[in-house]
Amino acid sequence: MKSKGISTLVATVLLVLITIAAIGLIWGAILPLIQKGLGQSKACGLTTTLKINKEEGYTCYNSSDKSLMIMIEKPHNAEFNLVGINVQVSGEGRKKVYIIRPDKVTDIFMLNSTGQWTPNLLLPQTPGEAFTYKIDTGFNVTQVGVAPIVLYGKAEYICDMVTEEIEPCSA
Amino acid sequence: MKKRGLSPVVATVGLIAITIALFIILFLWSRSFMKEKVLKFDSPVEDMCEDVSWNVNLNSNGEISISNRGNVNIWKIMVVEYPPGRKIVNFYYASNIPDTSLSGGSAANFSITLNPSTKKVEVYPVLLGKGEKSKKVYEYVCKNIFEKFEF
Numbered sequence: 001m002k003s004k005g006i007s008t009l010v011a012t013v014l015l016v017l018i019t020i021a022a023i024g025l026i027w028g029a030i031l032p033l034i035q036k037g038l039g040q041s042k043a044c045g046l047t048t049t050l051k052i053n054k055e056e057g058y059t060c061y062n063s064s065d066k067s068l069m070i071m072i073e074k075p076h077n078a079e080f081n082l083v084g085i086n087v088q089v090s091g092e093g094r095k096k097v098y099i100i101r102p103d104k105v106t107d108i109f110m111l112n113s114t115g116q117w118t119p120n121l122l123l124p125q126t127p128g129e130a131f132t133y134k135i136d137t138g139f140n141v142t143q144v145g146v147a148p149i150v151l152y153g154k155a156e157y158i159c160d161m162v163t164e165e166i167e168p169c170s171a
Numbered sequence: 172m173k174k175r176g177l178s179p180v181v182a183t184v185g186l187i188a189i190t191i192a193l194f195i196i197l198f199l200w201s202r203s204f205m206k207e208k209v210l211k212f213d214s215p216v217e218d219m220c221e222d223v224s225w226n227v228n229l230n231s232n233g234e235i236s237i238s239n240r241g242n243v244n245i246w247k248i249m250v251v252e253y254p255p256g257r258k259i260v261n262f263y264y265a266s267n268i269p270d271t272s273l274s275g276g277s278a279a280n281f282s283i284t285l286n287p288s289t290k291k292v293e294v295y296p297v298l299l300g301k302g303e304k305s306k307k308v309y310e311y312v313c314k315n316i317f318e319k320f321e322f
Contacts, residue, residue, distance in 0.1 A: 058256045073258060076314055111256035113286055124258075128249070132256035 036155075043152030044159035048080050050124075050146045052164040058111075058132040060169035061091075061141045068141045069169065072100075073130035082123050084149035086158050087135065091142040091166075098135055099149070109134040141166050209300035209309045211243075216300035219243055220313035223296050227318040233285055235263075235294060238278035245273040249295040249312050254286040262297065272299070292320045 006014070052059055053071040061068050068089060074082065084101040100108055102121045109117040111132040124130055145163035149156055177185070209216045224241035239245055247264045265271050265279035273279050285292065295317045300309050 053258070056253065056256070056258070069256075071256065071258075076312060113254060113257070113288070115255050115288060126260045128251055128258065128260040130258035 039152060039155055040157050043080075043150050043155075043157040045080075047075065047077050048148060048150060048159040049075065049078070049162050050082075050085065050148050051075050051130075052144065052146055052162060053130050054164065056130075059144075059164070059166065061166045062169045063140060066136065066138050066140070068135045068137050068144065068166065069132060070135070070144060070146070071130050071132045072124065072146055074124040074127055076128045078127050080148065080159075081151040082125060082148050083151045083156060085123065086147040086149055086161070087133075088145040088147075088161065088163075089135065089137050089141045089143070090145075091137075092139045094139050096137060100133060101149075107136060207305060207307075207309075208303040209311055210303055211298060211300040211311075216298055216309070216311040217313075219298060219300075220296070220311075220316050223298075223313055223316050225296065225318075227294050229292065229294075229320045233283060235281040235283055236278065237265075237273060237281065237294075239273045239275050242275040243298065244275065245296045246299045246310060247272070247297045248281055249297055250281075250283055251293040251295070252285055252289045253291040254288045255290070257286075259286065290322055294318045294320075 051073040053073045056071055058069055058071040070087065072085060084099055087098040087100060089096050089098070098108060099106070100121055100123070102123060105119070106121075107119075108121060109119055110121050111134075112118045112120070117134055121133070122131060142165065143163055144166050145161040147161035148159050150159055211219045222241055222243045223245065224239075225245065226238045226240060228236045230236060235248070235250070237245070237248065245265075247262050250261050250263060252259045252261075261283070263281045263283055265273045265281060267282050296313050298311050298313060300311050301307070302309060
């Protein structure tokens with residue numbers, strides 16, 4: 001009887017090719033996903049958070065010009081390379097995200113050492129340091145969240161967000 | 172009929188080996204999240220903060236004079252100042268000489284630069300400790316021991 005189907009040699013070559021293709025797929029698509037997840041967990045430890053400082057009275061919402069003042073602090077035990085801050089404001093059923101980065105021109109202002117609002121932004125790098133920022137939101141803010149953008153290796157990661165309720169500024 | 176496949180012994184050994192390997196991988200991975208315990212005189216450095224006894228004075232010329240009345244060396248000080256809307260943190264060594272600690276029973280001046288609009292200054296002692304396993308030297312700020320000056 002004449003046997004049908006593919007020969008052993010062809011079957012072996014096909015199996016080798018399928019294996020190589022599978023390895024290529026894992027290497028190219030799945031491995032970066034795993035590495036990204038591992039990088040995120042390494043870059044964003046338990047202490048990789050920022051604090052919204054409400055004690056000094058500089059975190060509040062100004063309803064007259066619809067702007068948010070927020071004092072953001074790098075906590076004392078925090079050791080990470082901060083390259084930006086992700087600020088998420090919400091209120092009146094709206095949500096908006098702002099990025100505070102010294103290397104980007106934005107419409108966010110910072111209180112400088114002479115007490116003036118400046119567009120030249122700095123970030124709190126030393127643990128314990130804090131700066132006040134002003135964001136023109138255009139709507140009444142009731143809640144704000146801040147998340148650090150950290151540089152770990154060559155990649156940037158957005159770590160855990162801390163949220164706080166916002167009170168109106170006293171006149 | 173001839174039986175095929177792994178024997179129960181080999182299968183059990185294989186399962187145990189896989190479990191141990193997974194446990195080791197998880198343990199090594201989780202270790203990177205744990206912070207090393209910092210010791211000073213074989214005690215946790217945070218406990219030694221309780222033994223810090225000092226007199227702190229802020230002079231009108233912008234100098235902080237400190238006398239260390241305890242027996243714990245103060246490696247340096249952390250000065251937190253509060254100009255409007257900001258919180259600035261700086262570290263200073265005794266007599267502005269780097270790596271000079273203020274030993275027990277001695278006194279020294281710390282020349283600091285304050286922002287003219289500063290409303291409040293807090294001074295914290297910084298101690299040196301060693302990692303329990305790595306023996307790496309760590310600086311530890313005693314956050315519960317501080318002196319506050321308001322203007």
